[in-house]
Amino acid sequence: MYENITNDNQTTYEITKPGEYVFYFENKNGDITFNIACENVNVYIYGLYQEREEDNFTLNITQNHISPNATSRSIIKSVLDDKSTLNFTGTICIDKKATNSIAHLTNHNLLLSKSARAITKPQLEIIPGQVECTHAATTSPLNKNQIYYLMSRGISTKKAEQLLIHGFIAEIKNIKKQYL
Amino acid sequence: MTKNTVTNDLNFNRNHDFAMPEITTSKVKRGINSKIVQSISNYKKESKWMQDFRQQSYTTFQKLPMPTWGPNLSKIDFNDITYFLRATDKQGTSWEDLPDEIKETYDRIGVPEHEKEWLGGVSAQYESEVVYESIEKELNDLGVIFCDMDTAVREHTELVKKYFSKLIPPTDNKFAALNSAVWSGGSFIYVPKGVHVKLPLQAYFRINAERFGQFERTLIIADEGSSVHYIEGCTAPSYSTQSLHAAVVEIFVLKNAKLRYTTIQNWSTNIYNLVTKRARADESAVMEWVDCNIGSGVTMKYPAVILAGDGARGSVLSMALAGKNQTLDTGAKMIHAAPNTTSNIVSKSISMNGGISNYRGLIKTTQSAKNAKSYTQCDAMLLDNNSKSNTYPTMDTQEISATISHEASIESIDDEKLFYFMSRGLTETQARSMMVNGFIDEITKEIPLEYSVELYRLINMEMENSIG
Numbered sequence: 292m293y294e295n296i297t298n299d300n301q302t303t304y305e306i307t308k309p310g311e312y313v314f315y316f317e318n319k320n321g322d323i324t325f326n327i328a329c330e331n332v333n334v335y336i337y338g339l340y341q342e343r344e345e346d347n348f349t350l351n352i353t354q355n356h357i358s359p360n361a362t363s364r365s366i367i368k369s370v371l372d373d374k375s376t377l378n379f380t381g382t383i384c385i386d387k388k389a390t391n392s393i394a395h396l397t398n399h400n401l402l403l404s405k406s407a408r409a410i411t412k413p414q415l416e417i418i419p420g421q422v423e424c425t426h427a428a429t430t431s432p433l434n435k436n437q438i439y440y441l442m443s444r445g446i447s448t449k450k451a452e453q454l455l456i457h458g459f460i461a462e463i464k465n466i467k468k469q470y471l
Numbered sequence: 472m473t474k475n476t477v478t479n480d481l482n483f484n485r486n487h488d489f490a491m492p493e494i495t496t497s498k499v500k501r502g503i504n505s506k507i508v509q510s511i512s513n514y515k516k517e518s519k520w521m522q523d524f525r526q527q528s529y530t531t532f533q534k535l536p537m538p539t540w541g542p543n544l545s546k547i548d549f550n551d552i553t554y555f556l557r558a559t560d561k562q563g564t565s566w567e568d569l570p571d572e573i574k575e576t577y578d579r580i581g582v583p584e585h586e587k588e589w590l591g592g593v594s595a596q597y598e599s600e601v602v603y604e605s606i607e608k609e610l611n612d613l614g615v616i617f618c619d620m621d622t623a624v625r626e627h628t629e630l631v632k633k634y635f636s637k638l639i640p641p642t643d644n645k646f647a648a649l650n651s652a653v654w655s656g657g658s659f660i661y662v663p664k665g666v667h668v669k670l671p672l673q674a675y676f677r678i679n680a681e682r683f684g685q686f687e688r689t690l691i692i693a694d695e696g697s698s699v700h701y702i703e704g705c706t707a708p709s710y711s712t713q714s715l716h717a718a719v720v721e722i723f724v725l726k727n728a729k730l731r732y733t734t735i736q737n738w739s740t741n742i743y744n745l746v747t748k749r750a751r752a753d754e755s756a757v758m759e760w761v762d763c764n765i766g767s768g769v770t771m772k773y774p775a776v777i778l779a780g781d782g783a784r785g786s787v788l789s790m791a792l793a794g795k796n797q798t799l800d801t802g803a804k805m806i807h808a809a810p811n812t813t814s815n816i817v818s819k820s821i822s823m824n825g826g827i828s829n830y831r832g833l834i835k836t837t838q839s840a841k842n843a844k845s846y847t848q849c850d851a852m853l854l855d856n857n858s859k860s861n862t863y864p865t866m867d868t869q870e871i872s873a874t875i876s877h878e879a880s881i882e883s884i885d886d887e888k889l890f891y892f893m894s895r896g897l898t899e900t901q902a903r904s905m906m907v908n909g910f911i912d913e914i915t916k917e918i919p920l921e922y923s924v925e926l927y928r929l930i931n932m933e934m935e936n937s938i939g
Binding site: 297404407411428 | 855856870872873876878880884
């Protein structure tokens with residue numbers, strides 16, 4: 292099941308039937324909680340932020356595992372230009388009963404401007420044993436070597452930057468295409 | 472095979488589970504007020520600036536709120552703590568001069584053996600003041616100052632004044648303010664320009680009086696181009712009443728200097744260990760914290776490095792082993808405030824028998840931190856279904872050229888791996904200990920040999936007790 296939740300006002304998603312769920316959103320503010328209350332569930336959460344000027348987004352995601360044997364993965368990517376800010380908190384909560392849970396949380400931020408700012412708080416709250424949980428977060432500028440490589444192939448600086456940004460967000464953009 | 476069952480009421484530091492009778496000669500009244508703070512100054516015959524500093528800190532302490540986050544500290548009763556006591560009136564100059572009870576306590580921890588082996592200087596803290604101190608001639612010849620903080624305030628006043636509380640002012644947090652008001656003991660180290668201290672400097676800390684909080688204050692200055700390794704290790708006897716340990720450690724690593732600060736913390740589980748540790752690294756300086764937390768009931772400790780000079784490097788290696796009734800809230804803070812600064816954090820935590828281990832960290836990159844790089848890795852291991860592990864990192868990046876990355880993982884002991892080990896003829900306990908020891912190997916290989924051996928034994932002991 293694919294759902295674009297960008298314009299949803301809903302803050303809690305209850306997952307009560309087995310199956311695969313894909314949630315997608317762009318530039319979304321607010322708290323979103325995914326309650327995984329069913330076994331044999333795969334939940335994918337994709338978020339994309341392309342911010343410029345004085346954009347300021349705050350996102351709090353909670354992957355709440357209540358039932359055992361479920362998987363959740365979230366990938367949040369942001370490209371921050373001008374004076375924009377992304378304030379991201381991602382929490383993985385694994386309940387005592389939710390053994391054999393697999394949960395991953397990834398956040399990658401690309402800073403394009405001196406005044407852009409990324410604040411990221413990936414959190415894990417785990418009680419039971421027999422789980423596999425990871426989170427990872429990075430914040431970095433465009434890779435100079437990669438730009439240089441593209442330029443050595445006759446591509447202008449600007450175009451090279453655009454290509455790299457395009458590549459950075461493609462992982463998320465393609466998900467959307469895949470399901471439409 | 473019964474798995475994940477808790478059979479024993481654990482307290483693994485049984486070999487240190489003893490208490491010597493108090494031999495206090497002077498002890499201020501229990502509780503805290505400005506008179507008590509003044510009486511500490513009087514006992515120590517302190518000069519005016521320190522007296523004023525203590526009084527101002529006490530005022531700050533009263534104003535500051537308790538931390539609103541982290542573990543539950545509501546059981547601390549500040550009026551039920553004795554803030555100062557003196558083990559012996561005069562400091563012992565040699566081992567033979569020490570009172571028998573103190574010697575006996577140390578013998579059981581093994582201080583003299585350690586000393587014979589390779590100690591550069593021992594400054595052992597029994598109760599709240601340093602009673603035993605042996606500084607090798609070598610250190611004196613090099614011009615290295617290694618003494619307790621009270622002596623430093625008296626004899627190296629100008630040096631102390633220049634750095635004291637400059638990194639951690641009393642206004643920093645409630646416990647830093649408390650420490651500033653009632654501090655006693657702790658180490659002072661000054662390493663002159665270009666001097667490399669080859670042997671690690673060590674200090675043993677002890678708490679032995681019931682309802683007595685220890686508030687040591689440590690200040691280390693590594694002058695330009697010098698290097699030093701300081702080790703503090705603690706073991707404490709068990710008591711049933713709550714006790715508080717609120718230390719402040721300030722470290723200045725000047726240009727091109729290198730400093731490593733190793734802590735092996737093994738307080739008994741009735742102790743609140745709330746420590747503020749901060750270092751400033753100047754141009755091309757290297758600051759390394761190695762932090763092993765095994766004991767205490769509640770620990771809140773986040774060693775910080777302020778990377779203030781171009782090319783400064785900061786590193787934190789942190790290990791926590793949270794057992795029954797323990798909450799170990801540890802982590803690291805890196806403030807990148809200068810260009811080309813790098814930092815590296817490795818945190819390994821193990822939770823067992825219902826213990827809670829938290830990682831709480833902050834990586835802040837200011838706009839002046841061009842090309843800053845930071846990497847954080849925090850791994851947690853859960854050994855049973857009752858234990859808990861949390862990770863709360865914060866990364867605040869305001870600089871475009873900074874590369875900041877963070878990784879965390881939580882795992883439990885894999886049945887398949889366990890099966891593999893056991894098919895090779897190991898018992899389940901052996902297999903589990905082996906995996907746990909392998910998990911923290913990155914940290915243990917960085918600490919001195921006798922400590923890593925001790926740690927290895929402690930973990931094996933723990934594992935034996937945790938499997939029914």
